[in-house]
Amino acid sequence: MIEVKGLTKRFDNFTALEAASFTAEPGRVCGIVGPNGAGKTTLIKHLVGVYRPDEGSVLLDGAPIFENPAAKARIGYIPDDRFFFTKAGIGEMMRQYRSFYPGFSQEKFDSLRQVFNLDEKQPLRKFSKGMQKQAAFWLTMACRPDIYVLDEPVDGLDPVMRRAIWGLIMGEVAERNVTVLVSSHNLRELEDVCDKVCIMDKGRIVIEHSLEDLQANTVKVQTVLPQGAELPAELKVLSRSLMGRVTTLILRCSAAEAKNRLSTLNPILLDVLPLTLEEIFIYELGGESDESKKVV
């Protein structure tokens, strides 16, 4: 299990992370989302032991990850910026990975060859960004890590390859009970793969919740209410807007509760819809505020 407790990181006067805490369990996929500059990559660099925490701790099964080769050997990291030796091809990088990672499996490496179909002799720097990313997955998955830390993992990949790679990772979760931590701006895709999401903002983790609970307890309602109808006071309204006669509400409650409470007002129209992760993100972080509308 990965545990982050009260993690704070400052760069000069800038606080990149402030008392961030969360956990990630084996067999679960945890999504890390947040606006640009929220601290996602800084957090990830702590998870893989690149940064030393200023305060707090980052633990794998109870042991700090920083400067701990035993912990790092179990972590597979796909960074957003890929790094390979200048002239190395996949074959040469494979030998590097094999010598560093005790879990490396030649059999796994060979079986992944058919998925990736890349020239193993060509220098990796001659590959496109997407092909380099594929190479990174190929090498990392061959190391059979217990924990995958993925920073914008499918950025730059074509749709077929994105699906193939998510399929492989989901297979690893089901088969080997691996822990996956993934940051992405593609919320649509995260919805399919995550058990839980951590929403970050300004260096803090503002929400850590199972996706299922989050989606079961936040609903969007589109309704046309009779003239002069007042919303029941017990309803927890996150957002309310009126377009023509249609009121759109974001409510913090279950779909059944929203339906029950609003039906008492005899609405002319009442539609209760589940919220997408993207909508949750926008409403939680106030992206629908007047600020963003002023620009247009």
Added chain:
Amino acid sequence: MRVIIQLDYRDARPIYVQIKDGVKRMIATGALAPGERLPGIRELAANLSINPNTIARAYKELEQEGYIYSVGGKGSFVSQETTAADAQKEQAMQRFDSAARELLSLGVDVEELIRRLEK
């Protein structure tokens, strides 16, 4: 077996519900016969590129509803007693519900629907 569950991202239903409905449809149409093994969780997760826990949840609920049963270590199988007719009925009911919802939202009142049913 070929996995014929299709996920529709424009669909408002949560993914686990789409999987449940997909399996029910396969049972209703006979694409899955009583006693037949369902695709394994790992296989389906890799195939659809979705979280295995989501599939496990769908299977668990299908089991509670009696559509399938699981044998430890062997996987999940289509129940014998779930006749195709039952699943088909359930499917038709769902279509009926959504048609009724649509009609109500178009301003047709309940009495009119009842009159139509009695005809």
